Amino acid sequence: MKYKDSGVNIERASRIKKTIGRLAESTWSKNVLSEIGNFGGLFLLPKEYDEPVLVSSIDSVGTKVLVANMAGRFDTVGQDIVNHCANDVLVQGALPLFFLDYIAAGSLEPEVVVSLVEGLSKACRENQCALIGGETAEMPGLYQGTDFDLAGCMVGVVEKKQIIDGFRLRPGDTIFSLPSTGLHTNGYSLARKIIFNELKLTLDDHVDEFGSTVEEELLKIHASYVRPVTDLLHRVDVKGLAHITGGGVVDNLPRILPASCDAMIHKGSWPVPPVFTFLQEKGGVGEKEMYAVFNMGLGMIVIVSAEEENAVMKYNGEMEIYRIGEIRKGRGKVIFE
């Protein structure tokens, strides 16, 4: 009996790893000391930090992988996971340094893995971080058919004195938001249920509300906020950042709110992408539930003092920024009005 007979093809996996290695190298800076194939990825910490604090985040794109699989399109979820994790380290004020991916499947289809890693590499280059390692695991018996899972871990760095943590938030501070591109990587189980099970739509169906096909809407890439937020950090004193992911603004914004503050959010002060209105109406989902599951167009929350408000309003970067509310005295909650 050979290992191949059990569904694991080490030879094919080795071949894929060479292509992955070439793609990964396209993301490397002089700080990367290793070659893929070493046991660990080696990254020389940049010298400019007095008290470097490493900020790390691990995540997956959730069941968005199932949509990617249905569509046979894999590069976009590759970009999603990198951008998602980059945003998570960014909210503490850290810049992404390096990323490691985890791809698991019942059978590693070379073209799928390569396409995923093309997406990972593209996003790593855009976020100026190095794809320094990864694991492609062939696990027959756990993943069915062409199913696969995709996760990743980002490590960034911030000077200790410059950590952003929300501790300085005070009543009167102003809440801004950078827009999401759509669902990002959250709420896909519910979205899939409404779109495919209830409405019986297919990926190729054009939906007027989306102005695109179902596939195009559902595979929109999770925005990276690294460039716009870095721009803002150079211009204004940012007191708090929150990446709006699973659990929506209701769950994620309180993670940085002091216990004595509420976040007052003014509905209508930012554009809600049509995909959310569509899911709410067609799926018969209550508005409260919508805000507890989806980002509703709020991709990255940025909080500054009232004095800095004008500086933010004058900011003219690659993304719109919306003034959506204020910090008030309260009990650590998000309140809509």
Next chain:
Amino acid sequence: MKYKDSGVNIERASRIKKTIGRLAESTWSKNVLSEIGNFGGLFLLPKEYDEPVLVSSIDSVGTKVLVANMAGRFDTVGQDIVNHCANDVLVQGALPLFFLDYIAAGSLEPEVVVSLVEGLSKACRENQCALIGGETAEMPGLYQGTDFDLAGCMVGVVEKKQIIDGFRLRPGDTIFSLPSTGLHTNGYSLARKIIFNELKLTLDDHVDEFGSTVEEELLKIHASYVRPVTDLLHRVDVKGLAHITGGGVVDNLPRILPASCDAMIHKGSWPVPPVFTFLQEKGGVGEKEMYAVFNMGLGMIVIVSAEEENAVMKYNGEMEIYRIGEIRKGRGKVIFE
């Protein structure tokens, strides 16, 4: 419609996260600045490094999760993944700093997740690294029934001048090995096929060759070599380390061999755990295939110059260490004799 109806229970996930948080805290040193619940885990880099190089590794325990699931025992695979990743950063001479886990399932059973994290935390304490973050993803539609996947990412640090990379290996150097406890986390697809499909054994069957039940053998914990290797690094000039994982010694040792050197391995110079002989005989697996799939008792390869050989032989740590071969002139291959 509610998010729960699509199979995702955010409320239950939040409750689990609190317990996870408490377990994770048991692993924290003063360098951990974050509380779980922040977007990223925060780790203050220790001050004692002139040119700190971060060494990172991401991996999974492969289809060993399926055995854990059959057995309804989850703490051991939690320890497996931490030890596995700790060994991977260790081979570059790095000490583990912090770990992040990824747990994915169709439905997050609180007792399963908590048991997994108990294992992760125990191993993190033993390896003196902090469990600093993690993702528990509920993905109905991707994972069937009680199936789950477990992966993790370890970040360690090494002084640049002290990186171990095998570049200094020369003909005449001596090859040692620290023993594996058994299969560790590799070759489970083949082992499961032989044990469950061919031999029709069950987890509770006692196997004389193992001196234990199938369950006890298959869930033996992947050894951590952090303590014995750290001990050795203090006493001898270690020129090369290789963690023997998927692909066996045949694939993993060449990762550190210079192109002009072969590794000559003397069969019979170390004890092969009975599980391997059993699988080879009962499964009708060729010896060459065995060495290309399994660790065959070789857990961690340690290479020193011939002059240092006696210092290693006199080493009397918590693990046996076996002299298994030498480096010779060659072409970057492993040769058995």
